[in-house]
Amino acid sequence: MEKTVWLDSWQMQCCGEPFALGDEVAWTLHDPNVEWLSEVLGADLAGRVDAAEEHHGGVAASVSVTVGTVASIQTAHCRYAPHADGPDNYLYPVPGSGAVSAVSSADGWPPESEDLRFVGYVVQLTGVRTRPA
Template sequence: MNTRVWMDSWQMECCGEPFDVGWEVSWAVVDPDREWLTKVLGAETAATVDGVEEHHGGGPEQVAPVSGTVTGISAVHCRFAPLPGESGHTRYPVPGSGTLTPLSSAVRWTSDRGDLRFVGYLVDLDAPAR
């Protein structure tokens, strides 16, 4: 069964373990924040995300661990800007600016690409049916 997991950049940078395509992994996941993922990934790709990796305790929405073989990894970068009409320093993902770059490995620190900020990994797993 194919499963798609989002991994936030800060989760990996904090205490994530690097992994490669072909590796077996087991992660606790929570339900995805589809509104945020839609801004970053676009509606079509965001709809394919089954869970969000969470290794800091996810609260009541936490589900059973997902285990499987990594079949794909994409680094996700996007632009950030203030909301239209806001003059504050808070920045938000710019819809439509997300890019996916296929990789063979996920490392703890992934560089930004110019004005595109690294925001996370989109990971495909071949996982046994639950």
């Protein structure tokens, strides 16, 4: 079984464990915010994301842990800007500005450019199974 997982940049930067291709990971997953991911990744890639990783709470303690082997890792970057009808100090992802790049490992700190900010990883897991929380 395979699963495509979204991992927020801030989750990884705060206290995520670095991982690489071929590593086995054990993550608590929940339903992804497909609407937000569509803004960042585009509808096609966002539609393939099955779950989002969460290790800061907000998921029931009874949720099983998902275990799998990392088959691919992509960094996701996008531009941010104020909405035309919103405050200037609140930034939103700019639709269509997302860019993904394949990498061999993830530590939460890939390079950023002046225009594109790192927002997360898209991770393909294989051999997916669950274990009790």
